[in-house]
Amino acid sequence: MNEPANESQPTQTNQNNPALAGMCQVCGGECRIQATMCDKCENTLRGWIHDYPIWIHALREFLDSTAHYGGHQPGRVNLPSAPTPIRLSVVDHLQEIEDAVTALWCRLYAPPAMPWATSIAVPPIVDMLKACWSCQRLNRLPDIGLIWHDWQRLARKTLAIIDVPPSRHGIGRCLNPLCGVELSAEVGAVSVDCPVCGNTYRVVDVRLGFLRECIESGRAFTAGECAELLRECGFQCNANTIRSWRKRGRLQPAGENEKGRPLYRLSDVHRQVLRRDSI
Ligand SMILES: [Zn+2]
Ligand SMILES: [Zn+2]
Known part of the structure; x- marks a missing residue:
């Protein structure tokens, strides 16, 4: 059977x-x-x-x-x-x-x-x-x-x-206002293609868009993250400078992350960078 x-x-x-x-x-x-x-x-x-x-x-x-x-x-x-x-x-x-x-x-x-x-x-x-x-x-x-x-x-x-290679990271949103999806690129990439609308952008322009958005929204990051984003957008900035501004009272943290590291509003850091560069 x-x-x-x-x-x-x-x-x-x-x-x-x-x-x-x-x-x-x-x-x-x-x-x-x-x-x-x-x-x-x-x-x-x-x-x-x-x-x-x-x-x-x-x-x-x-x-x-x-x-x-x-x-x-x-x-x-x-x-x-x-x-x-x-x-x-x-x-x-x-x-x-x-x-x-x-x-x-x-x-x-x-x-x-x-x-x-x-x-x-x-x-x-x-x-x-x-x-x-x-x-x-x-x-x-x-x-x-x-x-x-x-x-x-x-x-x-x-x-x-x-399972994403660690070298790829989110860089900001597509600059096409009708699209706006989050883009990612490999570290050191110069240009990025939007997988949704197909436009190509310079990474630095996408980072600038992200920077502007973070400044306007008051988002806060660690000193290292602030410095990295600002550098990517063409500003001279490093994490130690940000920490020294805090020590001298020119900058106040806006909170801390889950690891207890202080977070700084990007808008505050950006203002200090502009002030320093204008002197
Ligand atoms: Zn076998
Ligand atoms: Zn797009």
């Missing part, structure tokens, strides 16, 4: 198939008899499956194209009326993940060769991930090599979206 799933049967041993016995289908290295991948490859795959619930959560945040690299850093600009176009590539990628998880889950749990198997209820994606992660049969699948490499490709793509 129903053919048993052969990958879960312990009869498939090195005696039947000596050439493949104990060989990892992923890396070709040695592995335990009856297993189709070695401990190292298995741990890697289980690691991706384990981390995916968090990655999916992060991906959903990136659906909003105004989300940007370094979204929790002080350079973040939150606009009450920011446009929120959806990133279609992220929508596609989330679907791709769901398909891969469902396929793996069905592979491990759905009864094979049953006509009604197509209509089985599929649990929520996070539950499927948990079930796959804890499944003992994962390292018994005969085609684990293909599956492993599919997951590797998937994980790389996901991390390319959510």
Whole structure:
């Protein structure tokens, strides 16, 4: 009647198939008899499956194209009326993940060769991930090599979206008043392309726009951050100068950050810089 799933049967041993016995289908290295991948490859795959619930959560945040690299850093600009176009590539990628998880889950749990198997209820994606992660049969699948490499490709793509190289940082908003999305650029970049409206700007102009906005809104930063932003906009300023102004009473902190470092209003620092430069 129903053919048993052969990958879960312990009869498939090195005696039947000596050439493949104990060989990892992923890396070709040695592995335990009856297993189709070695401990190292298995741990890697289980690691991706384990981390995916968090990655999916992060991906959903990136659906909003105004989300940007370094979204929790002080350079973040939150606009009450920011446009929120959806990133279609992220929508596609989330679907791709769901398909891969469902396929793996069905592979491990759905009864094979049953006509009604197509209509089985599929649990929520996070539950499927948990079930796959804890499944003992994962390292018994005969085609684990293909599956492993599919997951590797998937994980790389996901991390390319959510795991942001530290050299990229938010620099300010697109100068197109109809667009205004947060732009990010690599450190030292001269120009930046807006991924939404397609305009190209000089980084220094975007930084100036950000500076102006921070001055007008009264936003406060650490001495180091103030100095960096001002330097990027062509002013001569360093953090020690800002601290010495405070000591001499020319500058008052506006508060402190979570690490207890004093925060200075950029407008106050900017005023001191202009005053010094005009003397
Ligand atoms: Zn291996
Ligand atoms: Zn734009």
